[in-house]
Amino acid sequence: MKHTGSIILIFIYAVMVIILLWRVWHLWKRISSARKTPALSHKVSPIYTSGARVFFSRPIAGVLHTVLVVAMIIMSTYSIIQACGVRNHIWDITAGICAVAAIIAAIIFIMRRCWIRPARFSTLTPAMAADAYIILFLEIISGATLIASQYDIYGFHTAHYMTLVLFAIYITYSKHLHIITAWIYRYINRGRGAYDTERVDGVCMMMDMMEGKTTVTDVSCGTMGSNHGSELSRLDTLGVYSCSQCGRCEELCPPHIVGESFSPMETNIRIKKAIEKNTPFYPCAMDDDFISRCISCGACVAACPIGINPMKVLWEIKRYAYLEKGHMPSSYHTASQSTQNSRYPLPTYLDRK
Ligand code: SF4
Ligand code: SF4
Missing domain, CATH: 1.20.58 (Methane Monooxygenase Hydroxylase; Chain G, domain 1)
Incomplete structure (x- = not known):
């Protein structure tokens, strides 16, 4: 009887270990199948700075x-x-x-x-x-x-x-996965600023192509924005999995403070769910109303102890929705003006002022 009990316990234990290995493999696939993170053009200190x-x-x-x-x-x-x-x-x-x-x-x-x-x-x-x-x-x-x-x-x-x-x-x-991922994210993210954009030159070139302003057709950036886990950069995907949902970012987020139904933490939660379910970000996980709330002030990045950048993820989704799909809100017409003037595809807070 005792022998049978031991076999059952070993079986349960083996099943649990297999589930654990499958989950680790699943998470690895989710992050590694994302777009390669562009390298920094400047040298960064190898020293890790903690939060x-x-x-x-x-x-x-x-x-x-x-x-x-x-x-x-x-x-x-x-x-x-x-x-x-x-x-x-x-x-x-x-x-x-x-x-x-x-x-x-x-x-x-x-x-x-x-x-x-x-x-x-x-x-x-x-x-x-x-x-x-x-x-x-x-x-x-x-x-x-x-x-x-x-x-x-x-x-x-x-x-x-x-x-x-x-x-x-x-x-x-659980969100407690950040106990492991946050250290890795912070280390890889060192040397990157809140406003370090990715693929902006490529996006501008694609817009020039669409407007017939250039004859160049070899654009290496692929897409202008991201609407799927595989289109985000690996670093941003890791950032989403590193969010501890501490709420520090939303305490400083202007739209959230004035009571709008939006927050950078909620952005991370919705993106993570979409990545896990393998579904598109826009308009499934977040619609026009949600993504247009962010004013790109960068307060969330400054507040985050891990240095996660929900603003950058929202830029990627906005680029997809506004530039690729053409769903730009009418109030965003200044964006195209901004691109014409500064080669920056989205209006910044200062542009609006
Ligand atoms: S950048 Fe966007 S999400 Fe972050 S604090 Fe500012 S408005 Fe909120
Ligand atoms: S401050 Fe950072 S860790 Fe905390 S909820 Fe916001 S993004 Fe997540």
Whole structure:
């Protein structure tokens, strides 16, 4: 009977590991099938600059997040080392302390959300709130099963490994994937400014071609905008997957502040959904009304601790909708004037002023 139970557990564990590998492959395909990110024309420092200053502008949440992330990394590493048959007393103590710290931090987070209710939580959708609770409960279960397994309580070794794999699978669906992707995004994105445009020369040349102003027909930029995950740059796709949905960008976004139904965070959420479902961005994920709200002020990029640039993604979609499809709002006629004057295909905030 015990033998049958072990076989069933091994089978469940194997299925979970296969699901995890499939999810990692799926995410890799989504990002790698995007357009190659244009290289920078200038040299950048190899030094990675962190977003710690912005991160710790909310110190309690910052410290609790750090405890949860560091504890989870150490607990996972410890469990992998243990699975390889390596036992070490110092590792045992460190992992045990991390497990206790993770449980305490997760409980404080849950209590804070239930009783103190910081203003930010009132703006969360039910799905976003549920996502946060699931991650916190998985952290608590991971810590508790690790401690129980250290005391050799029967069955908790298996339960702990299953919780870790479940955690890893869940994170690929969750906004908490940013724990991994944000570091990579920040590193690759270093040296790029909010207004560093891509393919502008090619777009201008295509517009000249459409207007019969040039006889050149070899345009390497391909399309003028992006309407699909494969047409965004890999960096922008990685940015969408790196959004932690912290809401800092929408707190400074002028249209959002004045109550319009638009936000840079919502842009990231909709784009990510469209990429996951393999559907077009425009007009499925966002319509004319949504994309025309952005005034290209760049406040979202400055506010983001990770340096994500929703404004640039919106430029790509606007280029597709306005320039490729010709759905430019009548109020945007200044855009064509702007292109004529400055070779910039979309009107900037300053142009409008
Ligand atoms: S650039 Fe657009 S999305 Fe970003 S803060 Fe300004 S208006 Fe909002
Ligand atoms: S884009 Fe940046 S600031 Fe905005 S919600 Fe995502 S992580 Fe936060």
